[in-house]
Amino acid sequence: MSAYQTIIGLEVHAQLATRTKMFCGCRPSFGAEPNTQTCPVCQGMPGSLPVINRRAIEYGIMTALAIGCRVNVHNRFARKHYYYPDMPKNYQISQYEEPLAEHGHLLIEAGGGARDVGIQRLHLEEDVGKLLHEGALETAPSSEVDFNRAGVPLMEIVSKPDLRSPDEAAAYLKALRAILIYLRVCDGNMEEGSLRCDANISLRPIGQAEYGTKVEIKNMNSFRNVRDALDHEIRRQTRALETGERIVQETRLWDPDRAVTVSMRSKEFAHDYRYFPEPDLPPLDVQPAWIEEMRERLPELPGARRARFQAEYALSAYDADILTQGRGLADYFEEAARGSGKPKAVANWVLNELLREVPADDDRAVAASPIPPAHLVGLLRLMDDGTISGKIAKDVFEKMVRSRDTAEAIVRREGLTQVADEGALGAAVDAVLAAHAKVVEDYKAGKKAALGFLVGQVMKSTQGKANPGVVNRLLMEKLPKV
Numbered sequence: 001m002s003a004y005q006t007i008i009g010l011e012v013h014a015q016l017a018t019r020t021k022m023f024c025g026c027r028p029s030f031g032a033e034p035n036t037q038t039c040p041v042c043q044g045m046p047g048s049l050p051v052i053n054r055r056a057i058e059y060g061i062m063t064a065l066a067i068g069c070r071v072n073v074h075n076r077f078a079r080k081h082y083y084y085p086d087m088p089k090n091y092q093i094s095q096y097e098e099p100l101a102e103h104g105h106l107l108i109e110a111g112g113g114a115r116d117v118g119i120q121r122l123h124l125e126e127d128v129g130k131l132l133h134e135g136a137l138e139t140a141p142s143s144e145v146d147f148n149r150a151g152v153p154l155m156e157i158v159s160k161p162d163l164r165s166p167d168e169a170a171a172y173l174k175a176l177r178a179i180l181i182y183l184r185v186c187d188g189n190m191e192e193g194s195l196r197c198d199a200n201i202s203l204r205p206i207g208q209a210e211y212g213t214k215v216e217i218k219n220m221n222s223f224r225n226v227r228d229a230l231d232h233e234i235r236r237q238t239r240a241l242e243t244g245e246r247i248v249q250e251t252r253l254w255d256p257d258r259a260v261t262v263s264m265r266s267k268e269f270a271h272d273y274r275y276f277p278e279p280d281l282p283p284l285d286v287q288p289a290w291i292e293e294m295r296e297r298l299p300e301l302p303g304a305r306r307a308r309f310q311a312e313y314a315l316s317a318y319d320a321d322i323l324t325q326g327r328g329l330a331d332y333f334e335e336a337a338r339g340s341g342k343p344k345a346v347a348n349w350v351l352n353e354l355l356r357e358v359p360a361d362d363d364r365a366v367a368a369s370p371i372p373p374a375h376l377v378g379l380l381r382l383m384d385d386g387t388i389s390g391k392i393a394k395d396v397f398e399k400m401v402r403s404r405d406t407a408e409a410i411v412r413r414e415g416l417t418q419v420a421d422e423g424a425l426g427a428a429v430d431a432v433l434a435a436h437a438k439v440v441e442d443y444k445a446g447k448k449a450a451l452g453f454l455v456g457q458v459m460k461s462t463q464g465k466a467n468p469g470v471v472n473r474l475l476m477e478k479l480p481k482v
């Protein structure tokens with residue numbers, strides 16, 4: 001048992017899915033040619049003036065309401081001063097003393113239980129540019145700057161230091177990401193940087209009330225990286241404390257290739273940024289009527305939908321969790337479940353077959369699925385009315401993926417209708433019994449598994465088209481007579 005308690009807080013930066021940047025009309029397009037999505041405002045040219053993106057404010061309000069924050073009626077932007085080559089103005093427009101929202105909470109499930117994690121604040125800001133190094137950062141002879149990302153709207157959500165393990169931190173990030181995706185205010189793509197996470201971590205002796213020295217970790221772009229980086233940092237700080245080494249307040253980078261954190265720079269305090277109110281932007285008053293308008297736009301959130309799926313459709317907790325990973329997938333399941341009247345069958349097909357073709361949390365991929373809900377319902381109906389068998393249904397599903405045709409069209413075109421004619425199937429059964437006399441003897445000797453083998457042989461001889469129920473009945477009738 002460790003003699004130290006881990007204290008973790010997360011700062012999550014979500015790129016808002018607006019059509020334009022935070023303070024100008026440029027497009028926040030990912031992957032565009034460097035420096036083609038810029039203007040005098042996001043380049044920080046003298047004399048250019050910012051204008052607040054209303055949609056970004058609305059997305060911030062919706063998120064705040066979804067995580068139980070109090071939206072501040074009076075809030076304003078501030079200038080956060082620091083020098084870095086990718087920030088053209090040498091200050092960042094952010095929020096400090098008067099953020100958009102505060103005092104929220106988020107329910108997480110980790111370690112076999114559920115509990116609330118406090119959220120300290122939610123504020124809006126602009127992103128900075130991107131440095132492109134020629135080779136490794138430490139040895140690069142030169143670096144270039146791409147300002148396409150400068151001015152992209154960001155929403156920063158800061159948790160309270162309530163997390164106590166790497167698993168809890170990953171669970172918090174997963175739960176928050178799911179909410180952002182449901183609200184459609186952020187696409188949640190961590191690899192492209194749409195969702196970024198910084199962690200503040202410290203250790204303190206068990207029983208001590210005062211926090212230890214805080215270390216910030218950056219460059220974590222996956223749930224696994226968050227877990228691994230925090231786990232490494234816990235071990236590093238534990239060794240330091242046990243050997244009397246002084247832990248300094250600093251920012252460290254996670255190196256996933258070497259699985260270590262490395263020192264980047266000393267960590268600044270808030271007063272080092274010399275915050276003061278942004279003179280080019282007026283204070284922002286969020287009236288109660290606007291807040292209520294945003295509340296009415298909130299969709300059913302993942303936790304509530306997960307619970308409803310279990311109650312309404314009798315799904316397991318695991319199945320309901322997977323089916324609610326994305327709002328698009330949950331919508332897909334419900335449309336198919338209501339159309340077919342067989343929610344458990346739909347869940348099985350979605351979980352075992354559809355998710356091989358589309359990611360669970362990618363709404364666009366689900367919407368563009370080669371098998372829309374109505375086509376899946378059509379496939380299930382062909383199984384229910386005995387037109388095709390379960391084995392044939394899986395083959396038809398694969399052909400639906402490739403051709404985007406309906407199940408009915410494929411079955412009709414390829415002659416896959418299930419054979420239920422007793423005369424035709426009787427002949428197939430007789431042939432199988434004659435060819436497998438030893439198996440017949442085994443069955444009569446009490447080996448009931450032999451029946452399954454014989455059914456399989458009949459299905460094989462009919463290329464899977466035989467009605468399994470009819471085959472079973474014919475075998476049971478004919479076996480005693482052999």
